[in-house]
Amino acid sequence: METRESVGEGVEAAASQSTFSGQTSRKPTWTLLEEAVQMKTEGNAFYREKNLRSAIRRYHSALLILRGLDSDVMSSLKGLGPVAHPLSPEQETLLRNTQVDVFNNLAACLLQKENTNYARVQEYSLRVLQWQPHNVKALYRAGVATLELGDAQMAKRYLTQAFNEQPNDVNIKKYLQKAEERLNQELQKEKAMYRGMFSPSWRGRWRSGGVV
Incomplete structure (x- = not known):
């Protein structure tokens, strides 16, 4: 089972790696979005199997990709990494919808844990509510x-x-x-x-x- 630190800090660590790795600049945007959706889909499959550890890892992988494409995030980190190309309205919609699903699913995973980190559940849920x-x-x-x-x-x-x-x-x-x-x-x-x-x-x- 994931520890509190790995669940909570995995997202932030993923974001940092995404900022400095430059991976998002080497792949087309649609390819990256499709990879994020695939990670979410795999996470959902693990969640249905009650394999929360693997589900959480897949969701973190999805967020790693999405954070590197998110103009709101990248603008706040201007000068620290590669500049993300502007997304089309369709791409922006897919990005936000996938982010919503992943944060919702992470909150669902944490609620299934024996020692629930309610602060993280609240944090992830409020992120969703910012958009929806x-x-x-x-x-x-x-x-x-x-x-x-x-x-x-x-x-x-x-x-x-x-x-x-x-x-x-x-x-x-x-x-x-x-x-x-x-x-x-x-x-x-x-x-x-x-x-x-x-x-x-x-x-x-x-x-x-x-x-x-």
Whole structure:
């Protein structure tokens, strides 16, 4: 099984290698896009076989290629590597759609792990939502991860959006209910705290200097 560092840092390491290797300048853009799609397809096959380690590696390989073609990424690294040629609208669409699929699939892989890195699941899901704000899978996984990270309010927002897109999805309903229950628990704790603060015994301690 992949370690936390290899899962999370593999993408960044891949991006760095892509920047300096110059491989993208030696192959036609369509060839590189087809290779990235092939890596994604192989990753999907490994995922269906529950071979998460190999699936993650294929997805990272796809991102390695795509990052070298992404004008947004390469413009921020101007002067550090080969200049990517502008993509046609069709190529740009394929690149973005493949990126969306790969980040979504990486998040799915991490959620299958015994010791889930919810911060990474959240990160990958939010990357998808930058490009596709109504992507149901990304909204759902962002909601699950955010809830596990302790922010029930934001989790409810993601899950409510996902529910509005797919109101019959059982998993979305389940986690939306969990988020609402968590918020209700937090509200009850807050109410109990304030009730305690304004009780006669508390006011007596405050007057005597027992509470600051």
